[in-house]
Amino acid sequence: MKIVVLIKQVPDTTEVKLDKKTGNLIREGVDSIVNPDDRQALELALQLKDDCQAMVTAVSMGPPQAVDVLSEALGMGCDAAVLLTDRAFAGADTWATSTTLGKAIEKIGDFDLILCGYQAIDGDTAQTGPQIAEYLGLPQACYVDNIENVEAGKITVTRRNDEGYERLSLTLPALLTVSKITVAPRYPMMGNLIDAGCEDAAIQIWNAVDIGALNSELGMEGSLTQVVKTFSPKTKRAGELLEGDVPEMVSELLGKVRQAHLI
Amino acid sequence: MSMIRSDSEALIKKTMARFVDEEVIPKAREIDESGEFPYDLFKKLADMGVLGLRYPKSVGGSGGDTVLYCVAMQELARGLMSLAATTAMQCLMATNGLYLYGTKAMHEEYLYPALKGEKIGAFQLTEPEAGSDLGNVRTSARKTADGYVINGMKTWSTNGPKGDFHTVLCQTNPDKGLKGLMFFFIPTDTPGFSHSKKFDCLGTRSSTLSEIYFNDCHIPKEYCLGEEGRGLDVLLTILAEIRIMTAALAIGLHRAAMDDSIKYCKERVQFGKPIGKNQLIQAKIANMAVNLEAGQLMVDKVTRLVRDKKSCLNEASMAKYFTVESACSASDEAMRIHGAYGYSMEYSVQRYYRDNRFLLYGGGTHEVLQTTIARQYLK
Ligand SMILES: Cc1cc2nc3c(=O)[nH]c(=O)nc-3n(C[C@H](O)[C@H](O)[C@H](O)COP(=O)(O)OP(=O)(O)OC[C@H]3O[C@@H](n4cnc5c(N)ncnc54)[C@H](O)[C@@H]3O)c2cc1C
Ligand SMILES: Cc1cc2nc3c(=O)[nH]c(=O)nc-3n(C[C@H](O)[C@H](O)[C@H](O)COP(=O)(O)OP(=O)(O)OC[C@H]3O[C@@H](n4cnc5c(N)ncnc54)[C@H](O)[C@@H]3O)c2cc1C
Numbered sequence: 001m002k003i004v005v006l007i008k009q010v011p012d013t014t015e016v017k018l019d020k021k022t023g024n025l026i027r028e029g030v031d032s033i034v035n036p037d038d039r040q041a042l043e044l045a046l047q048l049k050d051d052c053q054a055m056v057t058a059v060s061m062g063p064p065q066a067v068d069v070l071s072e073a074l075g076m077g078c079d080a081a082v083l084l085t086d087r088a089f090a091g092a093d094t095w096a097t098s099t100t101l102g103k104a105i106e107k108i109g110d111f112d113l114i115l116c117g118y119q120a121i122d123g124d125t126a127q128t129g130p131q132i133a134e135y136l137g138l139p140q141a142c143y144v145d146n147i148e149n150v151e152a153g154k155i156t157v158t159r160r161n162d163e164g165y166e167r168l169s170l171t172l173p174a175l176l177t178v179s180k181i182t183v184a185p186r187y188p189m190m191g192n193l194i195d196a197g198c199e200d201a202a203i204q205i206w207n208a209v210d211i212g213a214l215n216s217e218l219g220m221e222g223s224l225t226q227v228v229k230t231f232s233p234k235t236k237r238a239g240e241l242l243e244g245d246v247p248e249m250v251s252e253l254l255g256k257v258r259q260a261h262l263i
Numbered sequence: 264m265s266m267i268r269s270d271s272e273a274l275i276k277k278t279m280a281r282f283v284d285e286e287v288i289p290k291a292r293e294i295d296e297s298g299e300f301p302y303d304l305f306k307k308l309a310d311m312g313v314l315g316l317r318y319p320k321s322v323g324g325s326g327g328d329t330v331l332y333c334v335a336m337q338e339l340a341r342g343l344m345s346l347a348a349t350t351a352m353q354c355l356m357a358t359n360g361l362y363l364y365g366t367k368a369m370h371e372e373y374l375y376p377a378l379k380g381e382k383i384g385a386f387q388l389t390e391p392e393a394g395s396d397l398g399n400v401r402t403s404a405r406k407t408a409d410g411y412v413i414n415g416m417k418t419w420s421t422n423g424p425k426g427d428f429h430t431v432l433c434q435t436n437p438d439k440g441l442k443g444l445m446f447f448f449i450p451t452d453t454p455g456f457s458h459s460k461k462f463d464c465l466g467t468r469s470s471t472l473s474e475i476y477f478n479d480c481h482i483p484k485e486y487c488l489g490e491e492g493r494g495l496d497v498l499l500t501i502l503a504e505i506r507i508m509t510a511a512l513a514i515g516l517h518r519a520a521m522d523d524s525i526k527y528c529k530e531r532v533q534f535g536k537p538i539g540k541n542q543l544i545q546a547k548i549a550n551m552a553v554n555l556e557a558g559q560l561m562v563d564k565v566t567r568l569v570r571d572k573k574s575c576l577n578e579a580s581m582a583k584y585f586t587v588e589s590a591c592s593a594s595d596e597a598m599r600i601h602g603a604y605g606y607s608m609e610y611s612v613q614r615y616y617r618d619n620r621f622l623l624y625g626g627g628t629h630e631v632l633q634t635t636i637a638r639q640y641l642k
Contacts, residue, residue, distance in 0.1 A: 031277075064267045071269035075278070083267060188278050190312035190335070191325035197271030205267050 001054040001150065003045045004105055006116045006128070007038035007073055009066040018230050025122060034069045037117025041178040043185035044147055045115050046077045052150065055079050057108060061089055061100055070203055071196035075188025079202065082108065086207035091220030093227075094123070098131035100218055103211040105136060112172045113155065118143050118179035129177035139170045142177040275331050279338035282311070287342030294343060295614055298468050300425065301346055305353075308339075308346075309380025314353050318362060323375040329504055329569040333511035333562060340515025341522075344618035345469040347515065351508050352421055353377060357384025359501050360430045360446050360488035369448065369485065373428050385426035387417040387475060388498075395631050397432065397498075398441045402477060404433035404487075411487065413447060413455075413480040423473040424458045427451050431477075432498070435491055444494030448486040455480040466617035502626075503579035507565045509626040510579070513586035513619065514558055520590070520597040520615045521551045527601055538600070547596040554589035561585060577639050584632045587622040594619050 012031040019026050034042075048054045058073035060066045061084040070081035084104050092100065105114060114136075116129035126142070133140035141157050148156040148167070156169045157176060170176075195201055208218055215221055242249040257263050286304060294301050308314060316332040318324025332354055339347035361374050361384070376382040393399040402415025413433060417423070429449045436443035449456065459474035489497045525548065528539030538544050561582035568575035594615040598605035605612045623629060 067267045068269045068274065071271075071274055072278070075274070085267070187282055187307075187311050188274070189310075189325070190275060190278075190316055190327060190331070191320060192312075193269075193274045193278065194271045194326050194331070197269050197274070199266060199268065201268060203268070 001048065001052055001113065002111045003048060003054050003056045003113045003115060004108055004111050005038070005041050005045045005056060005058045005073065005078070006101055006114065006132070007042065007058050007060050007069050008035045008117070008120050008123075009033070009060060009062050009069040010035045010120055010122045018232060024230070032065065032068065034072055035117050035120045035122075037119055037121075037177075037179050038069075039117075039185040040181045041115040041117050041176075042073055042076055042078065043183065044144075044176075044178055044181060045113075046186065048113075048147065048150065049077065049079075054113075057082065059084065059101065059104055059108070061085070061092075061097060061104075067203060067205075071193060071201070072188050074196040074202065075192040076186055077189070077192065081201075081203045083203060083205050084207075084211065085205060086218075088208040088213075088215050088218045091223065092218065093223035093225045094125050094127040094131060095224045096218055096220075096222035098128050098135055099222060100211070100213065101128070102132050102135035103213050103217075104206060105132070107206070107211050113150075114138070114173070114175040116175065116177045118177040126177070129175060133175040136175070138173055138175045140175045140177070141168045141170055143180075144176045144178050145180050145182065147176075272331060272334055275327075276334050276338060278311075279313075279335045280341075282307075283338050283342035287339070287346060291343040291611065291614070292608070294469050295345070296468075296608070300349065300469050300471050301343075304346055305350065306380045308350055309378065313339075313350065314380060315378040317354055318358075318378065322362060322370055323378045329507070330563075330566040333508055333566045336508055337511045337515040337518075337562070340512040341519045342515075343469075344512065344516060344614075344621065345467040347512055348467055348470055348621065349383075349422060351512060352386060353380075353384055355501060355504060355508060356386035357422070357426075357428075357430060360497060361428070361448060363497075363500075364446075364488040365448065366485050373448075373450070377428075382427040383422050383425055385420050385422040385429045385475075387420050387423070387429055387431045389417060389419045391416070391418055395628055397444070397495075400432055400434050400444060401437075402431065402433045403437075404435045404445060404447055406435070407481070410481060410483040411447060413449060413477040413482065415477055417475040417477075419462075419472055420458075420475045421470055421472055423471070423475045424461055425471045429475065430488065431475075432494055439492065441495050442492055444498075445491055446488040446494050446497050447482060448488055449477065449480055449482055453480045453482060465620060466614075467621045468617075470621075499576075503565070503574075503576045504569050506576075506579035506583040506626045507562060507569060509622055510558065510562050510565070510582040510586040513583075513590040513622050514555065514562055516615050516619050516622075517551070517555050517558065517586070517590040517593045520593040520612060521548070521555060523610070523612055523615075524548060524551065524593075524597045524600045527604075531602075544600060547600060551593045551596060554585075554593065558582070558586035558589050577636060580627065580632045580636055583626055584629050584636065587619070588629065590615075590619045590622065 009032045012033040017026045045056045049056050056078045057080045058078045059082045067083050119126040143159045144157045146158045153172050158165050158167050242252050312325040315324030316327040320326045336351045358377050404411045431447050433447050434443050435445050455478040457476045462472040529537050531538045565578050565582050597612040601612050604610050
């Protein structure tokens with residue numbers, strides 16, 4: 001079985017700061033990490049590797065330093081990694097990102113399963129996975145939290161929704177987006193991290209030419225959307241939940257209202 | 264395309280930092296108060312290959328070196344000193360003699376399992392009459408036809424009561440003093456081995472320390488670790504590394520004390536402003552920061568010298584002396600910054616204050632280190 005996991009390098013903060021002038025993320029001084037959902041996607045892939053000797057390839061598109069998330073993926077036990085990096089990829093919206101990743105997956109070829117995170121903590125759109133599935137013409141399931149089994153060209157997964165769980169069966173090859181799995185993703189192994197830093201590490205670096213993409217399909221040029229303005233939403237006052245039995249909560253509430261000189 | 268690769272040292276630091284933040288810090292107080300060594304965390308570290316950081320893959324290690332080992336120990340000490348100290352010992356003192364001088368069979372039986380966290384090692388120099396003065400070691404190793412018989416006692420043995428095997432400094436010939444010293448490998452299941460009950464200590468409370476007794480312990484001749492009479496040389500091959508590892512532990516604890524202090528300086532408001540706005544508090548933070556930076560540079564320099572097999576015992580002694588004193592001062596200042604709350608078990612600074620004292624003794628007391636450092640200049 002051949003699995004491709006798409007992982008994104010994101011800033012280590014849920015409070016992303018924006019440059020007021022350009023509207024872009026301010027990345028300086030903020031540590032970069034593997035997007036948390038993607039770490040979970042890696043864990044599910046590596047569990048399949050443990051169970052049925054899958055070959056797992058991690059892929060990331062980003063600037064050269066995004067190689068760090070791929071090294072971590074190798075650290076966790078992935079067999080190979082591909083970094084897609086090229087100035088031509090810069091400024092991509094989710095459409096151009098999906099096209100780029102889709103073309104890279106086509107080049108890898110011969111895959112049975114593609115795993116993505118459900119959502120990136122910086123871009124936050126949750127569009128990339130589904131768009132790649134469309135691009136490649138694959139069945140997809142989003143918000144998957146468990147892979148129950150893989151058998152006879154089919155994969156059975158569960159995902160949580162408001163009512164409970166859904167169990168879905170998909171024909172392989174398929175694409176899953178992953179979130180909220182029940183186990184903690186494994187930590188990278190020291191020996192693998194050491195190997196990942198070596199020249200002969202199993203990391204390939206591909207540019208636009210390598211994946212056979214035209215500049216018109218990539219980056220800013222290939223984007224269907226343009227960000228006009230980015231801003232932080234004004235935070236509303238936080239609510240407060242009182243706990244206890246009813247008389248307790250009522251007297252606490254009255255106290256608070258009095259304290260605020262509202263009565 | 265051109266080579267784009269990660270810096271493994273930075274990745275190891277980051278991975279260990281995440282492990283410490285997620286797995287160690289949330290449990291540190293509970294572990295310290297229980298007094299029980301956290302074997303579950305130790306096993307997790309083993310599974311990540313941390314115990315084998317200094318050893319090649321050919322013996323089940325991770326293929327790293329002293330630099331990476333000390334980077335990992337620094338982070339671990341930021342979380343919990345007991346865990347860091349035992350891990351550091353397993354990586355170095357408890358296993359190095361076995362690695363260098365053990366037979367293939369000994370590697371199979373003890374080294375591989377030790378690096379997987381399945382067997383625990385201990386390292387025994389100290390005796391009631393031999394602390395700084397190792398020439399006074401009296402635990403005896405008497406040669407027999409097929410091996411040695413060990414008799415005597417050791418004290419202050421980290422992992423002593425829980426260890427599966429021990430690297431023990433013994434005297435093979437009392438007339439020869441330091442030149443009669445030799446290390447021996449003694450498995451716990453050797454008949455005649457026993458230990459006292461666990462010591463009750465000020466700090467590193469979840470480390471397990473005790474006295475160890477050897478009563479006619481027969482061991483085969485392969486358990487002599489190195490050439491007879493060269494025990495001091497064997498110790499000298501890792502002494503710089505022991506000292507710089509101790510310095511790395513001090514750096515980790517210093518950082519924890521400083522991080523907590525900075526946080527508290529911003530949170531605690533007195534006289535209508537955060538206490539960090541007071542110049543005397545700022546002076547404490549500045550001193551912590553300057554000492555930490557200087558100590559970090561020393562550690563980074565000496566770990567590289569050790570890695571590159573350059574002689575650096577004096578530099579390692581200076582680094583150990585400076586960083587441990589700095590961490591003592593930082594944990595003391597952290598207690599003051601926290602006011603009465605620093606005195607409460609609720610806050611971690613009291614633990615840093617207690618735990619750091621342990622670093623003062625192992626690897627050479629600071630009185631002895633100052634003497635040996637000065638000797639380099641007054642000779
Ligand atoms: C070099 C670069 C420049 C950019 N410039 C701009 C810009 O100028 N304007 C703008 O609007 N946006 C820009 N982006 C952001 C980009 O549009 C989004 O990050 C990207 O489309 C993914 O969307 P998302 O973050 O919402 O991810 P989501 O759709 O929420 O991510 C879902 C999952 O898709 C996968 N995935 C997403 N992105 C990647 C990736 N890069 N590599 C591998 N897997 C991935 C992961 O598995 C992830 O969990 C840029 C991104 C890069 C890398
Ligand atoms: C928590 C903990 C764990 C330990 N774990 C181990 C272990 O696993 N294995 C092990 O072998 N040992 C261990 N030790 C023991 C440690 O190595 C010794 O404490 C250390 O070697 C010092 O010996 P001592 O305590 O007997 O002090 P002493 O040597 O008795 O020193 C007492 C005082 O006299 C001073 N002094 C001694 N000689 C001189 C001199 N020549 N000049 C100036 N001043 C001098 C010392 O600096 C000190 O202030 C541990 C100790 C602690 C606290």
